[in-house]
Structures are given as structure tokens and as C-alpha cells.
Amino acid sequence: MKASSILNHFYIKTDVEPESIYSFSPVYKINHNQRELILKTTQHPLDRAENLVDYTNYLHKKGVSVVTPVHIDAPNPQTIGEDTFVVYPFIQGTTYSGTLSEIYKAGKLLGQIHSLAPVENEYRLPVYDVYDFNSEEIKGSIANIKEYSDQERVPINIDLLEKKFLQAVENQEQLKNSKLPYVSTPHDFKANNLIYTPEPYLVDPDNATYIPRIFDLALALLLFHNELNTAPNRMFTIDEWKTFLKGYCESVVLTDLEKECWKAAVEHVFLDEVMWLMAEVEEDWKRDDQKSLFVSLIDFILSENIYTLIEE
Structure with a gap:
């Protein structure tokens, strides 16, 4: 139409x-x-x-x-x-460009949103319930990622990546039953959904969900720079993540359980959000900016995860 x-x-x-x-x-x-x-x-x-x-x-x-x-x-x-x-x-302003000031303000906005979340799902938002990944799905995604990365001559330790994904599958039931705190949130909290006025203004809240709080935070860590040509072609650096977390933690006190589950939560969100992008959107591998983001994400998930929830 x-x-x-x-x-x-x-x-x-x-x-x-x-x-x-x-x-x-x-x-x-x-x-x-x-x-x-x-x-x-x-x-x-x-x-x-x-x-x-x-x-x-x-x-x-x-x-x-x-x-x-x-x-x-x-x-x-x-x-x-x-x-x-x-x-x-239509909100007038500028798009994100990757400065530490913008990152701090974005973290502060997400913290403000999470701090205002009702204890229950008062607004009857869709409830996150994606805990059904299986080994066959992983093998299919891995095959696609290998095909696309080989075509673009991007070297990936594909066996190790598959092992990581399968470990995340094994952890999903424990995460589901872990009693993590949930929040109502606009979700999909990425730079391309913000306009700086100069304070960040959220212009796309339409993916709002009731979800474990650290899943929402993990998505910001992994894909804040996704699909925005004025953003760096990579995920957050450690210093950028600390800056984002500093703003976030001005309004939110994370629980010990959330800190304990953080690594598993990041790996689960990687399965849910990043694996799909890499495996299902072949065109993204042909774009230099998105390909660079994928490389940084794979390097991250295959390394020791030192992006903690401890604000420094």
C-alpha cells in the first residue's frame, strides 16, 4: 500500500x-x-x-x-x-557520532528508563521468552556464516564459534529459570534509534518488551553501533562500555545475580540477535561497515569476555 x-x-x-x-x-x-x-x-x-x-x-x-x-x-x-x-x-537534532559524551548520555537514558520500570508487566508488553535454540539451528547458522565469511575472505575460527554457540544453547534453560529481574523497556536500544538534541531522544520505542534487564543491557553492548553510518564500524571498546555503564548506573543498582549471569546473558543475546544477523542477512557481509562490525563481534565472543558489569 x-x-x-x-x-x-x-x-x-x-x-x-x-x-x-x-x-x-x-x-x-x-x-x-x-x-x-x-x-x-x-x-x-x-x-x-x-x-x-x-x-x-x-x-x-x-x-x-x-x-x-x-x-x-x-x-x-x-x-x-x-x-x-x-x-x-519528527525530532530535530544530530545523529550519534561515537563520542564519549554521547555514549555516557545514552547509558544515562537507558538507566533512567530501567529505573522507572514497574515491578510487574503493568503495560502488558510482549514478554521475552526465546529460550528454545537447538543444535540443528546452530549448525545451520554456522554453515551460513562460514559460507558468507568465506565469500568475503574473512578468516573466522568457525569451529570455535560453533562451540561457543552450542555452549550458549546449553545455558539457556538455566538462564530461563534464574529469576533474573525483568523490566519494561523500549528495547532495541541502539544509536540509530536516538537523536541528540543535544540530549539523546529515543525516536523508535516500537520494539518495547518485558525482558530480563541484563538482556536489554547486553543488546546495547553488542549492537549499539549497528546500522548507522555515523557510528564506528565496531562494537563498543572497553573504555566506551565503561562510559556507557557509568551513565547507566547513575539510576540502576544491578543485583549480584545479574552480575553472576552476565557472561551467559551476553552469549544468549548474541545467539538471539547477532547470530541471526550474520546467518540470515547475506547482503550485510558485502557491506564494509557491517562486515567490520561482524568481525569485531566475533573477536569479542571468541575472546575472554572482560566487558563486566562493574562500573569503574
């Missing part, structure tokens, strides 16, 4: 057919009544989208810099065809 047809449901007219400003999903920037707006997909079906709105409105009222649906003369969000769409304000 054309963007203009979707916008008609929101009573927004355009003279020119909008084109997506994002390569990986439909995101449209539009002008309406002298306001710059963003049209994008959100959680589906509509009741999940409405739960998300309740959650982001709660965060916004608590002082968190996060987009919430604009007030227009039509339901927002709403389901159109097989998707649910939302209209947000």
Missing part, C-alpha cells in the same frame, strides 16, 4: 508520494500543518500498539525523552490492512 493511501486514514494529505527514509522498514517523513511528522509501523495488532502507547506516555510523563503519538483528528495508532501504523513527531 502506498504511503499516501495510509496517510489518508490519518487525514493527512500529501502532494508528492513520500519515500521511506529508512532502508530496512517503511518510515516516512511528512509535512502536515507546518509540522514535520514521521509515519511508521508499530506493534501489531492494535491492542499491542495501544499498550505500547500507554507505556511510552508513562515514560514521557516521567521526563523520559521518547516519542509518543501526535494528536491528530484521527485514531493514532490505527490498523490499516495487515499492519498497524503510528504517526510520531
